[in-house]
Every structure is written in structure tokens, then in C-alpha cells.
Amino acid sequence: MTLDVSVIATSSLGDRSYLASDGRVAIVVDPQRDIDRVLYLAGAKGVRITHVVETHIHNDYVSGGLELARITGAQYLVAAADTVEFDRTPAADGDTVPVSDTMRLRVIGTPGHTFHHLSYALDEATDGGWTAAGVFTGGSLLFGTTGRTDLLGQQYAHELAHHQYASARKLADLLPDGAQVWPTHGFGSFCSASQADAPESTIGREKEANPVLRLAADRFVTETLAGLDAYPAYYAHMGVANAAGPAPVDLTPVARADADELRRRIAAGEWVVDLRHRKAYAASHLAGTVSLGLDGPMSTWLGWLIDWGVPITFLAQTPEQVADAQRELVRIGIDRPAAQATGEPEQWTGDPSQLRELAVADFGALAAAQAGKTPAGLPEPQVVLDVRMTNEWKAGHVDGAVHVPLPDVPKRLADIPAGTVWVHCGSGYRATAAASLLANAGRDVVLIDDSYGRAEEAGVRMAPTA
Numbered sequence: 001m002t003l004d005v006s007v008i009a010t011s012s013l014g015d016r017s018y019l020a021s022d023g024r025v026a027i028v029v030d031p032q033r034d035i036d037r038v039l040y041l042a043g044a045k046g047v048r049i050t051h052v053v054e055t056h057i058h059n060d061y062v063s064g065g066l067e068l069a070r071i072t073g074a075q076y077l078v079a080a081a082d083t084v085e086f087d088r089t090p091a092a093d094g095d096t097v098p099v100s101d102t103m104r105l106r107v108i109g110t111p112g113h114t115f116h117h118l119s120y121a122l123d124e125a126t127d128g129g130w131t132a133a134g135v136f137t138g139g140s141l142l143f144g145t146t147g148r149t150d151l152l153g154q155q156y157a158h159e160l161a162h163h164q165y166a167s168a169r170k171l172a173d174l175l176p177d178g179a180q181v182w183p184t185h186g187f188g189s190f191c192s193a194s195q196a197d198a199p200e201s202t203i204g205r206e207k208e209a210n211p212v213l214r215l216a217a218d219r220f221v222t223e224t225l226a227g228l229d230a231y232p233a234y235y236a237h238m239g240v241a242n243a244a245g246p247a248p249v250d251l252t253p254v255a256r257a258d259a260d261e262l263r264r265r266i267a268a269g270e271w272v273v274d275l276r277h278r279k280a281y282a283a284s285h286l287a288g289t290v291s292l293g294l295d296g297p298m299s300t301w302l303g304w305l306i307d308w309g310v311p312i313t314f315l316a317q318t319p320e321q322v323a324d325a326q327r328e329l330v331r332i333g334i335d336r337p338a339a340q341a342t343g344e345p346e347q348w349t350g351d352p353s354q355l356r357e358l359a360v361a362d363f364g365a366l367a368a369a370q371a372g373k374t375p376a377g378l379p380e381p382q383v384v385l386d387v388r389m390t391n392e393w394k395a396g397h398v399d400g401a402v403h404v405p406l407p408d409v410p411k412r413l414a415d416i417p418a419g420t421v422w423v424h425c426g427s428g429y430r431a432t433a434a435a436s437l438l439a440n441a442g443r444d445v446v447l448i449d450d451s452y453g454r455a456e457e458a459g460v461r462m463a464p465t466a
């Protein structure tokens with residue numbers, strides 16, 4: 001293939017955008033809102049962006065397509081059937097879009113993830129005419145799975161699952177086995193019905209590995225719907241923003257907050273988020289803050305946990321970390337943090353009594369506690385709290401544990417039984433966020449900072465499996 005297709009990954013949201021070029025002009029597919037990354041890549045390759053295309057009105061992020069098209073003068077292709085509040089080039093199944101003498105797009109209607117979802121086959125000119133190099137599949141055919149079908153409401157999930165099945169098979173029939181598959185979702189995104197099973201793929205590989213191309217329709221629909229778990233609450237705002245036409249982003253530095261302002265914001269019940277690694281947070285943090293480290297999917301969990309519109313203040317070690325967090329938030333439509341402070345916890349308060357620690361344990365310590373031998377220095381666990389998602393819990397859990405998925409913790413604090421809480425998740429990231437929320441509510445809490453995969457081998461008593 002002489003065409004060049006570059007991946008622009010947004011790992012924090014589990015999505016990919018693409019820049020495809022012939023060395024002179026380029027197509028951009030499903031760009032995230034921080035389009036400076038795309039413009040930099042196009043400049044580095046010395047190509048001019050002539051077309052920006054959307055596979056669908058996205059549910060998990062705010063698109064940068066409209067602004068990218070405005071800045072570059074590119075045609076902006078959006079499904080003709082979608083109702084939007086801006087000018088676009090309407091695209092529909094069967095359309096052919098000439099890009100250059102060596103590159104074109106073919107529009108393929110692939111409903112399922114949404115009703116008007118489109119895929120785009122990328123064709124390359126050859127001596128014998130045109131050859132399909134690959135297909136941009138958005139939330140349709142993913143690596144080893146498909147996009148979920150319930151984001152427009154449970155009432156449509158079954159119908160869309162049948163559409164998803166037909167669309168995946170349509171792609172498999174239309175395209176050669178060697179054609180590359182370039183999905184937008186599936187790399188940790190909650191838009192995926194399950195997670196990607198490979199770093200890259202082809203139509204031929206998907207025919208061998210993807211359930212949608214191996215199962216009968218009814219079984220695929222049943223299994224897909226049964227496997228769907230909750231998705232982030234902020235998704236409700238993404239489609240609305242994308243249909244309206246997102247505004248340009250403002251990534252200029254955020255105003256600095258001193259100790260007095262931080263204290264006022266915490267007292268007012270605002271979200272003051274500590275972006276440091278959870279180990280640093282456990283060692284010392286400002287009372288009333290929430291731990292969501294930049295080393296994990298901070299924006300996904302923050303956007304899910306907060307009441308939409310509440311002011312957010314960031315605490316970090318460096319200004320660069322604040323800038324990274326700010327960039328992550330604009331992708332989900334949170335445009336300006338209220339304030340920020342950098343450095344170490346001692347610099348964020350003039351009162352050392354406002355600094356806290358989190359007690360930390362591992363699954364070995366929990367096993368010992370279950371056996372009546374709680375390690376010295378740790379309070380006995382009266383409640384074991386599992387904050388993983390429902391599908392994770394169903395696959396296996398600690399005997400006697402209480403289950404409250406992390407997104408539900410703020411509103412279900414009263415449901416967590418009294419006593420010292422030992423909290424865990426799959427790795428420690430979500431458990432630290434939950435532990436901070438519990439501590440802020442006055443609970444005695446121990447963070448189990450450990451991999452759940454180690455629990456059974458560490459001797460933790462597990463609940464019987466069905």
C-alpha cells in the first residue's frame with residue numbers, strides 16, 4: 001500500500017482517530033476535539049487536509065471535526081440522515097468521494113452503534129482500477145468485537161444489535177480479506193461491547209476471530225446484550241454537543257489557587273482532584289480531595305462521578321500535568337477547570353492538620369484478616385467493598401464483599417455498612433478514588449492497592465461461583 005494511514009491514539013478514552021494520505025493530501029477520520037495534534041501530524045508529513053469525516057455522532061467524546069474543517073477549509077462529511085446544526089457535506093450509503101487521483105473513499109451504511117452510522121472504505125488507485133486498502137469502521141466492526149448498541153437507549157438496543165450484525169457482515173462481504181480494519185472504538189472505550197483483542201486487524205482475521213462473523217444472528221444479539229455493562233453518565237452530553245457543533249477549545253493555563261482558595265472550594269463541596277499517582281496520594285494528601293491519577297483514565301471516571309457542571313480544581317506536581325488533565329477534559333466537554341495548584345501537599349495548605357494519609361494493604365493482608373490475623377498497624381476489616389463494574393463482580397468476587405461500582409459510590413455512601421472499610425478494585429486505581437470519597441465522608445478506610453488477579457493465590461476466601 002502506497003497510501004499512509006497514521007493512528008492518532010487517545011488512550012485515556014480508548015479511541016483512535018486517523019490521518020490517511022497519499023503524500024500530498026489527507027483525510028482525517030473521527031478527530032478528537034484537541035485538533036492541534038492532527039494539525040501537527042499533517043504538518044510533519046507535509047500534507048494538506050482536504051476531507052474530514054465522521055463515522056457517527058459520537059457518544060464518548062466531543063468531536064473536533066467541525067473546527068478542523070473550518071481551519072483547514074476541508075470538506076466535512078457527516079451522515080446525511082443525522083440532524084445537525086451546522087453546514088456539512090452530507091454522506092450516505094453508496095456515495096463515492098474522490099480525494100485525489102490515487103485515493104478515494106466509499107461510504108458504506110453500517111447502522112448498529114447508531115442508526116445512521118457510516119463506515120468509509122479507503123480505496124487506492126492501481127493499474128487495474130481501484131483496490132480497497134482498508135475500511136474506517138468507527139463503532140461498527142471492531143477488533144474481535146463490535147460497538148455497543150445501547151447508547152441511544154435500552155429501547156433501541158435489540159433493534160440496533162440486529163443492525164450491527166447485518167452491518168458487520170456487509171463489510172465482510174464487500175471488502176477483501178486483506179483489507180485493513182481501522183476502528184475508532186475498542187481500545188478501552190465504553191463504546192465497545194467488549195475490549196479489543198489485537199493491536200491491528202484485517203477483514204480476513206475478523207472473519208476468523210470476531211463473534212459477529214461467526215455466530216448466528218439471534219445468538220450474537222443475545223450474547224451482545226447480555227454482556228453490556230453500565231457506561232459513563234457524561235455520554236448523555238456528548239451526542240448533544242456534537243450535533244450542535246462544538247466550540248473551539250481553550251487550552252490556555254488555568255488560574256492558580258492559593259491555600260485559602262483551595263480550602264474554600266473544598267468547604268463548598270466542589271471537586272478538588274489530586275492528579276498524582278495513588279501511592280503519592282496515599283502517603284499524603286489534602287483532606288477533602290479526590291484521587292484520580294493521570295496514570296489512569298482520569299477523565300472517564302471524573303466525568304462519570306461528578307454532577308455535570310460542578311467546578312473542578314486540579315492539584316498536581318507540575319504545570320505540565322495540569323495541562324495534560326485540561327486537554328483530557330475538553331475531550332469530554334469540560335472546557336475550563338476552575339483553578340489549579342502545583343507542587344506538594346505541604347504547599348497547598350498553611351495548616352498541616354489538613355493533610356491526611358490513607359492506610360494501604362494488599363490481598364495478602366486481607367487473607368490474613370479473613371483468618372483472624374489482621375496485620376499489625378491495620379484496622380480489622382468490618383466491610384470489604386468491591387468497586388469494580390457489575391460484569392467484573394459477576395465473574396468472581398471476594399466472599400462476603402459488598403458491591404458498589406465506583407460510579408455509584410458518591411450517591412450510595414449510605415448503603416455501605418458501618419465500620420472500617422477495606423476497598424478494592426481490579427488494580428488499585430478505582431479503589432483509591434473510592435477510598436478518597438469514603439474518607440471525605442468520614443469513614444475509616446483501608447485501600448487495597450493490589451491486582452485482583454492475585455487475590456485467590458494470596459489466600460483470600462472467594463465467593464463460590466455459580
